[in-house]
Amino acid sequence: MSLAKFSVTKRVTISMLVLIIILFGFISFQKLGLDLMPDLEFPVLTISTTYEGAAAEDVEQLVTRPIEQAVSTIKGIDKITSTSSEGLSVVTVTFEWGTNLDFAGQDIRENISRLRHFLPDEIEDPMVIKMDLSQMPILLFGVSGMQNTSELRNYLDQTVGPRIERLNGVASVIVAGGLEREINVYLNKTRMDQYRIGPDAVMASLAASNVNVSSGYVKANHQEYMVRTMGEFKDINTIANTVITSVGGTPIRINDVARVVDTFKENRSYMRINGRDGVVLFITKQSGANTLETVRSIKALLKELGPTLPKDLKFMTVLDQGDMVEKATGNAANSAIVGAVLAILILWLFLRNWRPTLVIALAIPISIITTFIGMHILGYTFNIITIGGFALAVGMLVDNAVVVIENIYRHLELGLHRNDASVKGSDEVGMAITASTLTTIAVFVPLALAGGYAGKIAQPLALTICAGLTASLFVAITIIPMLASVIFKKRTFKKGEESVEAHGGKLYHSFLKLYEGSLRWALNKWYLVSFVTIVLFFLSIFGLKVIGGEFMPEGDDGMGQIRLTLPVGTNIEE
Template sequence: MFTLLVTQSLRNRLLVLALAAVLVVYGAFTATKLPVDVFPDLNRPTVTIMTEAEGLAPQEVEQLVTFPVETQMNGLPGVTRVRSVSGVGLSVIYVEFDWGTDIYRNRQQVSERLAMVRPQLPPTVNPMMGPVSSIMGQIVMVALSGGTVSPMQLRELADFTIRPRLLAIPGVAQVIPMGGEVRQFRVAPQPTALRALGVTHAQLETALAQFGTNTGGGFTDQYAREYLIRNLGRTMNLDDLRNMVVATVNNRPIYLRQVAEVSFAARVKRGDSGYMGSPAVVVSVEKQPGVDTVRLTREVEAALKDITASLNACGAGKGGSGPSLAEPAGEACAFKGVRADQLIFRQANFIETSIHNVETVLMEAVAVVAVVLFAFLLNVRTTAISLTAIPVSILATAV
């Protein structure tokens, strides 16, 4: 058989050369399109369910949140294991499915079961599924700092400008900002004023729950036309909150500013982040399974450079092209000096270093093989012919 193969190859040299050339060219083209990652995805299809239950201890989280959700997940088709972690105000459940199942079908089944279990949970608890991410999902961590911007403004920049921009890149699964200060309204009731004006805490709570919302009032018919009735109350202005009517006593409106102190304040922190010894907002970028880490990292870096340039472009939004990223609140140069391209972790570095090491070792191995072949064969032509098998074999594996 081997003699026949060699004989036929010698008789059809041009055909053999043409097939080898096609393998080399197609293999080289395919090799440039192969996705590159640190490790292959060896995890079973897994759906993560995260539930925040503020104010609950781990025991209550286990009894009131984790156990009902676990009970619903155990009967799903294809489920091989259900694991959970209950902490202070947080429940995390991992639902693992069998090999070969479709992750999107699995998520649909989990979503249906979550809709069934929601009435059994506390009123303020809302379980949510985590994104479809890879085993080595975290590919980039970037620090957001610089300028004279407050931690609260930095966090808002990360939440409402950087995060939506990065999520628009194909292949990005999740963008998680950490650190900074989350803005919220702070209302500090004054008990003396409440008693003097005859306002109860229940009235105060009810009024605050209705603040900043738009409501509909149906429609009305006038002159053979229908007109929608809308109550436009959505606002984030602090003065609007201060001037909100809390109650009516003796036909006299009682405003919130009369019974409470109103201001902006930071949400209670459960952690913090920093960069180079200073407070900062750190943004973590996670990728979807099967996406080329190196390519996606370069796209994320290009987007971060564009954002940084826009933040420091004074007056860029005053022309006819509309407002720039530097003016989210209508103020020019509000974020001047802020840098959004300071990488503190880049997973692609490990991949690029490994590929470079493989290329170096491969070149050294070719040189050593060439010397050994020539030492034994003492013929340059025969050595060259033998060495051509190396690139053909390597590139053929990529086909």
């Protein structure tokens, strides 16, 4: 028994199947995330090392080059680039596509740990960072207000930040810029020489005193109590009274040889929001979280907190991925909807009958809903790439259905019962539309299997289209025959009409005459048509070179930047 005959004779079964597909399709739709771009993992690891106060040349010689040599022996590396600036070393390691970055990152950490004893003691431990688009900020606020940026930074860190981090989908909240508290110890060389104390002794005493130490436990009244020795500094007086050593039984404290000042870190950057000093709030989302929903929940929380925030505290949106996602995906979705509506209208103009048009109108959403299931299985999200695949595939989704419906209609006109016409019409073209669909899918398979960054971008587009085409084939050979056997009825024609072509009216006949005339002319002038075709082919190749190309089109995010390069050594206050 063919699929078409099964669908016609088992209408209840097929109807239940359609309901199940719709149910699972809606469940898959709700679980699909919404992002601007697909979740891509670039084969890039960055090693960032901070060396406070060191010149760029020292950073390069003492930190960057040893790290480059240490990681260069790891397998799968494509290239290594580095940047050395004042107080900072950044080594970027690019691996071949397909490299397991978790294993590669572990190898880098092991190599650096073996190198650590040869690096300056003053550097912070190198950080290995994976380049992940999903960890890019989804919201970036410029925040101003309060008396100074130190109070502003502390308020955001202690009050606003923790509330935002508790929201579903939020990974981290980072406050950048502003004044950071710093305790400076200014050594008095004369007094240190007097007591014969070096800077290393001062540093060692501070490091040894600024710790909390576990001291075991004590038993009392059949209970055990954990004991800890609290030594962490609470204020600058504790630091000033820290004992360095003793001379003749007299303790020498920090305040005997130095001056302790509670101040702020030296500013190496300034942030201003609408002319006022401020800080920047970076908010990132968890991997797999819905960007739009996460952004909306953050904005809703800030609106809720509004009455409790200081009156002069102002949030200015600098970057909003939620808005970008909504606009980009909305435009692509609208294009897909308009394409589907236009396809249905064009079919109605040619068929001039509401019954086959209704079947097509039902086939398109069923095919799209079925595609949602495939996207969920593949782990894709809604983004401009996958929705673009939908927009591109909408026209192709109706191709199979149109072929089957036209053949069913033809058999109805030949006098067959609608059940028989549905079965025979579908069976006759079943192999043809299957071969046609598989041929189209084969065109997109190379895109899905392509390597490199371009392949990773094109893969969701190609597989979304393939899933849509597979769904449309399934709908055409199972659901369309069932719908046709229920909705279609034998046509009756007026006198002089013998087929649906005759019912097409003046518009159809005018188009048919124009096509026949053009075809006859082309067949008679085949040499001229061949020559023009060859000329157009070579002109298109020349035009391709003239047009040029780029990897990704430039987008308009509504932001502008002004970069100024000042002479070397220019003071930051200037």
